[in-house]
Amino acid sequence: MLALRNVSKIYRTGSVETTALRSLDLHVKPGEFVSVTGPSGSGKSTLLNLLGLLEAPSAGEYLIDGALSHTLSDFERSRLRNEKIGFVFQGFNLVRDLTIFDNCDIPLRYRGMGGTERRTRIESALERVGLASRARHFPTQLSGGQQQRVAIARALAGSPRVLLADEPTGNLDTHMAEEIMAMLEGVNQAGTTVVLITHDTALAARAHRQIRMLDGIASEIDAVVSDTLTLNASALA
Amino acid sequence: MTHTLLFGYYLRMALASLRRNLLLTSLMVVAIGVGIGAAMTTLTVFMVLTNDPLPDRSERVFHPRLDAQDMSGYAPGGEPHDLLTRLDAEQLLREKRGVRQAMMYAGFSVIELDQGDDMPFRQRIRYTSSDFFPMFGVPLQHGQPWSAADDEARARVVVIGADLNQRVFNGGNSVGKLLRINGEQFRVIGVAAPWHPQPTFYDLNREGGFAEADQLFLPFSTSRALRMGFAGNLDCWGEVDKEEGQLGLNSSCAWVQYWVELASAQDAADFRAYLENHSSQQRQNGRYQRPVNVRLDNIPQWLDYKRVVPSDVRLQTWLAFGFLFICLLNTTGLLLAKFLRRAPEIGLRRALGAPRSAVFQQCLVEAGLIGIAGGAFGLLLAWCGLWLVRQQAVGYAALAGMEAGTLFGTFLLALVASLAAAAFPAWRACLVAPASQLKSL
Numbered sequence: 020m021l022a023l024r025n026v027s028k029i030y031r032t033g034s035v036e037t038t039a040l041r042s043l044d045l046h047v048k049p050g051e052f053v054s055v056t057g058p059s060g061s062g063k064s065t066l067l068n069l070l071g072l073l074e075a076p077s078a079g080e081y082l083i084d085g086a087l088s089h090t091l092s093d094f095e096r097s098r099l100r101n102e103k104i105g106f107v108f109q110g111f112n113l114v115r116d117l118t119i120f121d122n123c124d125i126p127l128r129y130r131g132m133g134g135t136e137r138r139t140r141i142e143s144a145l146e147r148v149g150l151a152s153r154a155r156h157f158p159t160q161l162s163g164g165q166q167q168r169v170a171i172a173r174a175l176a177g178s179p180r181v182l183l184a185d186e187p188t189g190n191l192d193t194h195m196a197e198e199i200m201a202m203l204e205g206v207n208q209a210g211t212t213v214v215l216i217t218h219d220t221a222l223a224a225r226a227h228r229q230i231r232m233l234d235g236i237a238s239e240i241d242a243v244v245s246d247t248l249t250l251n252a253s254a255l256a
Numbered sequence: 257m258t259h260t261l262l263f264g265y266y267l268r269m270a271l272a273s274l275r276r277n278l279l280l281t282s283l284m285v286v287a288i289g290v291g292i293g294a295a296m297t298t299l300t301v302f303m304v305l306t307n308d309p310l311p312d313r314s315e316r317v318f319h320p321r322l323d324a325q326d327m328s329g330y331a332p333g334g335e336p337h338d339l340l341t342r343l344d345a346e347q348l349l350r351e352k353r354g355v356r357q358a359m360m361y362a363g364f365s366v367i368e369l370d371q372g373d374d375m376p377f378r379q380r381i382r383y384t385s386s387d388f389f390p391m392f393g394v395p396l397q398h399g400q401p402w403s404a405a406d407d408e409a410r411a412r413v414v415v416i417g418a419d420l421n422q423r424v425f426n427g428g429n430s431v432g433k434l435l436r437i438n439g440e441q442f443r444v445i446g447v448a449a450p451w452h453p454q455p456t457f458y459d460l461n462r463e464g465g466f467a468e469a470d471q472l473f474l475p476f477s478t479s480r481a482l483r484m485g486f487a488g489n490l491d492c493w494g495e496v497d498k499e500e501g502q503l504g505l506n507s508s509c510a511w512v513q514y515w516v517e518l519a520s521a522q523d524a525a526d527f528r529a530y531l532e533n534h535s536s537q538q539r540q541n542g543r544y545q546r547p548v549n550v551r552l553d554n555i556p557q558w559l560d561y562k563r564v565v566p567s568d569v570r571l572q573t574w575l576a577f578g579f580l581f582i583c584l585l586n587t588t589g590l591l592l593a594k595f596l597r598r599a600p601e602i603g604l605r606r607a608l609g610a611p612r613s614a615v616f617q618q619c620l621v622e623a624g625l626i627g628i629a630g631g632a633f634g635l636l637l638a639w640c641g642l643w644l645v646r647q648q649a650v651g652y653a654a655l656a657g658m659e660a661g662t663l664f665g666t667f668l669l670a671l672v673a674s675l676a677a678a679a680f681p682a683w684r685a686c687l688v689a690p691a692s693q694l695k696s697l
Contacts, residue, residue, distance in 0.1 A: 068691040071607065073606075073607055073689075073690045073691040073694075074689075074691045093611055093612050094611045094612075094613065097606070097609050097610060097611035097612075097614075098609065098611070100607065100608070100609050101608065101609020101610075102609070106607055106608065108694055110694075112604050112607075112694060114601055114604065116272060116276060117272075125604075125605060125608050125610075126608040126609050128262065128265050129262075129605075129608065129609040129610045129611075129614060130609065131262065173608075177609075185694075
């Protein structure tokens, strides 16, 4: 499903270079639930941005569903993001001026979907996260947990093959975090590949596989399916 | 289907975005509106002044000039007089070197009506020769223009305009009716349909070429036989005719307007050579004193030479468009601020699948709406501006009106201007890197 081969990411600001990822190899199979943990600045979000085609690697190759990312045009990358990837962010990332319905509508609009199908999908997704009755509300009228559920509904409405969640429980209390985690597990059980970035080791432990990031280097700390992760030998040395 | 759906979506999002910050939106609409209003006001006046009065033939209808004056005030390379002497005009007319040619001048006459209660009134009159009508394409409602034979015979015939026909004969077909002019009876031979070339290129003496349309036409030869009055420019430098005075055939006075239609613009060189040859002959027989110096201007060249467009109108037009440019720069700045303030939302939309082109289009739709609103405001300002122009004491003032072309042009200019102003901000917006924005929404 997702394959990073010898991927590095270096940010350049003037003459200063910051290496966020170092020679990373990672393979995520369809239907997996992979968690990524690590301290701040270890490269977790950069990894998620690469997986979500939001950034391009400085070196190495990234294959998503068999397509080499660096050969794709902006339009093709956008279409892949739109059709195959769902995002859930720590800050919910809802547009304040749009209703819950319209927020969920954003990715479907860019897919060029007809009105009836969009409505069906959005209502179904909001039903799934228990917010069908709030479709006409605005984000500021909802609690943090509810907003994150809207973000999940937005991702689910597009029926993505991969759900990338960047600290989705980071801004929530324990009860809400548990609720969101259960929701992600449900999504995964329904067949969607999930990559979860989190600081919470307890939540991370519930994934099929756990990857720990440190200084841009990934290591598997709980290999449930050991052959799906190849750790770069040189990076570990 | 997809594009239609997305355009509707962009429109809805744009309206929501514009409503979100009404102050900023108003500033942009005002900036574009003021610029468009100023530009359209001056452009309308400029277009009126640069209008081609005979668009189908202006390139091949020419105004010849000959340097027949004496050496008093001579300067090498100077411009010949705008008008011809009667002797030159009659000779050129007689030799018929163009497809059509006409000599003319203007005057005033007194028209007496048969109905007893109506007072006589003064009427401006154009004395000309028979080719005037076909050469300038004067449309006739009834009857026909007089012929060359009528010119020769000094016939007492007239062609009247539609307004005069209405005033004197209550409209209708007045051909054959008699009209008393300066105490003489003339037979109406033709009634012209409304015809008013703007500017009145063949006589720029009145109101800079934007006076009322001529309503009464009478053969040149008849006018001289009856010693009818003259109203126009008259420059004399030598002896005058003993019988007829300054307007006599042999007087050294320039006062006759002369126009010639050639088969094509390419024939101008031959006609110029003919004029030079005519001037040489006049020098040889001692009539011309100055070196051969002729001009042959077609209608656009003639209007340009006579500066029908005043230099201050040109300057105003340039200044107004410069002002519009500054307004657009302001709008560009405001749009840039507006779009980049929305960078987090744009980043999110990019992450959720919007390609750069979608972001660009969405920004342009928003700018287009501002342009349409700015166009409406600009239209209002242009309407006010043109009303102010019409209050001025200039010949073209009455023509400075709002027409369908102005209306359409205003919206088109506003739309194009706003899209041009938005191009850079929209380009910057679609370059927003989604990854860097997702934590700031």
